[in-house]
Amino acid sequence: MSHPRVTGVGVTPFGEHSERTGRDLFAEAGLAALDDSGVDPDDVEALFYGNFMGELAEHQGHQAPLMAEAVGLDVPATRYEAACASSGAAVREAVRHLRSGEADVILVGGSERMTNIGTAGATDALSIAADDLYEIRAGMTFPGAYALMARAYFREFGGSREDLAAIAVKNHDHALPNEYAQLRKEITVEDALGAPMVADPLGLYDACPITDGASAVVLTSAEYAAEHDLDASVAITGTGQGGDNLALHDRENLARSPAAEKAADEAYADAGVGPDEVDIAEVHDCFTIAEVLAIESLGLYEPGDGIAAARDGKTHATGETPVNLSGGLKAKGHPVGATGVAQIVSLTKVLRGESPWSDDVGGASVGVAHNAGGTVASATVHVLEVQP
Amino acid sequence: MSHPRVTGVGVTPFGEHSERTGRDLFAEAGLAALDDSGVDPDDVEALFYGNFMGELAEHQGHQAPLMAEAVGLDVPATRYEAACASSGAAVREAVRHLRSGEADVILVGGSERMTNIGTAGATDALSIAADDLYEIRAGMTFPGAYALMARAYFREFGGSREDLAAIAVKNHDHALPNEYAQLRKEITVEDALGAPMVADPLGLYDACPITDGASAVVLTSAEYAAEHDLDASVAITGTGQGGDNLALHDRENLARSPAAEKAADEAYADAGVGPDEVDIAEVHDCFTIAEVLAIESLGLYEPGDGIAAARDGKTHATGETPVNLSGGLKAKGHPVGATGVAQIVSLTKVLRGESPWSDDVGGASVGVAHNAGGTVASATVHVLEVQP
Structure with a gap:
């Protein structure tokens, strides 16, 4: 093969x-x-x-x-x-x-x-990725769902709005040289913390735009x-896919994403590489907390350790394993059906040496793409490798 | 393989x-x-x-x-x-x-x-299988689209409302012993011709129900x-799939379905069988005229010859190549997303000898399923064979 x-x-x-x-x-x-x-x-x-x-x-x-x-x-x-x-x-x-x-x-x-x-129309349309009978009709929206996941994570592992803000700041920074990105605007942690609250603990700058x-x-x-x-x-x-129950009430632990963990396990096994060999990743940061869950699902961090990664600079272009060099969904934008393939595009450009960030990650040869549906009831993971 | x-x-x-x-x-x-x-x-x-x-x-x-x-x-x-x-x-x-x-x-x-x-809601929802910008906004519905295809066929090859009615009568007859069918009701050519006109030349009995x-x-x-x-x-x-332009105005000939012809060619080549070896078929008769186009696309009849097949008894359970023994979409019903797999279910039951019609088609060993999307802008064809 x-x-x-x-x-x-x-x-x-x-x-x-x-x-x-x-x-x-x-x-x-x-x-x-x-x-x-x-x-x-x-x-x-x-x-x-x-x-x-x-x-x-x-x-x-x-x-x-x-x-x-x-x-x-x-x-x-x-x-x-x-x-x-x-x-x-x-x-x-x-x-x-x-x-x-x-x-x-x-x-x-x-x-x-x-x-x-419009925003209301898009919010409604996005909601149908959740369970209509048990979640949407009860008034749940995706900012609300990911806020629940963030709270569950904070309760289990700790973490703060500042930690999440650092993810937004990083991804905005990554998007600056990306000519295809929607939000090419430098922001600070203070900007993020001062933005309107959407669903506590997630504010406006914790969410990706409508694209x-x-x-x-x-x-x-x-x-x-x-x-x-x-x-x-x-x-x-390598390719992997995992599934999970659609409704959050059917999940055992909102601070984990088993569908993505399964997808990652399958993709790594398929490729014959492990998370230690990953140089760069594009992950599904529809909300800042989603990037935390993603990098833990990918095995780049142990559960509970992902929250500090952006704050500590580890996932920045200058860090050990850059995440979302494209700007991610957060700053590049998230035209839903286009996002999974856009991740492959972004990784390919970096691995080919054609990204504005390629020089900063010189020698990157293994990239991982993590694409999630709904509250990670669907997930796909792909491993990309430079060929000799 | x-x-x-x-x-x-x-x-x-x-x-x-x-x-x-x-x-x-x-x-x-x-x-x-x-x-x-x-x-x-x-x-x-x-x-x-x-x-x-x-x-x-x-x-x-x-x-x-x-x-x-x-x-x-x-x-x-x-x-x-x-x-x-x-x-x-x-x-x-x-x-x-x-x-x-x-x-x-x-x-x-x-x-x-x-x-x-409801009927209006379902008609609207079905319409999005056509081209919203150029067809739906101009008022086109699927009965209207298939009426255009029927008229084009009649103009090129001849044919009559009586010929189409014979298809409805046959498929209703086939559905009678099917305990899963929606319309288990014997009808006559006169019933079909006397039913309300929907989109000339298609009347109510030329259309499948909402299911x-x-x-x-x-x-x-x-x-x-x-x-x-x-x-x-x-x-x-064998498996085959074909595609075509969504809008009818982009087609060269409304009396033919090239997407289905391509799908059939691919499926037959894949299976290594030809249309002459087909014993039974389940085809996408969302409207009676669609069955004609389908059996011609499958190569069971030359273009222009399919219109007479039901009238002449050839596609009945007692005929040479029974078509839609399940009752077809016309009488079995057409829950859209379920239809393609339901065709595989129906063929399998006949080929296994578990259908009420199995005795009538004793020895049937090759079945073909033809599933079409929109005005046949998508088509899949599968060949099923009894294994020794």
């Missing part, structure tokens, strides 16, 4: 594009990925596409063939939906198809439009990349 | 279950499939789940982990969405994973709730089925 290669990457700028259609956004990302790859578009065999709230935000289901057409591809196209992990799930399935020989070239991507339905955008990668078999002289420098060597 | 086996099947009764939750429906089908298979639930590695309109009908996205929990499975769970071909797409991905060795046991299923939002229901199959690798002494008598030997 040889490892599929990331031969091309593309993203739109993340931000407010309420005047653009979804197909317009995805075409930009998809064509950019095809251009970057240099693959013959006629060789693309399928589109695996992630989207979460198109039914509510665009009154448009069945988006995958629409997006294939937008990119000019006459191929089978399927949408994957696992809430905010939708395009992570698409990446996983593509990896498994490519390495098993079921396909040689797959365009994988995702997109989301959110700003056109429009699209992302795409061309994944090919190693053999195809070699035969066609494509950039085969970055491989996806 | 050995062919995955259908080791267990389960469906709920199709009909109006507006008082039941989606998780309740899927649990019934999923547990029935596990029971039928005899597989150890701890061996199930994933749930591949199809759903189309959950966001609009149930205010519930991220349904796959919810459905895994409902069946009592702690496994990764992903939703596949390709409009009305959603669970057909899930079957396809499961087949490719099983035969390549990426997994040994996958629960594949789908469900839909539709009646709780709640769920379906599930346990698919395993051939090796797993053999090792665990499961029923391995029915294999999925």
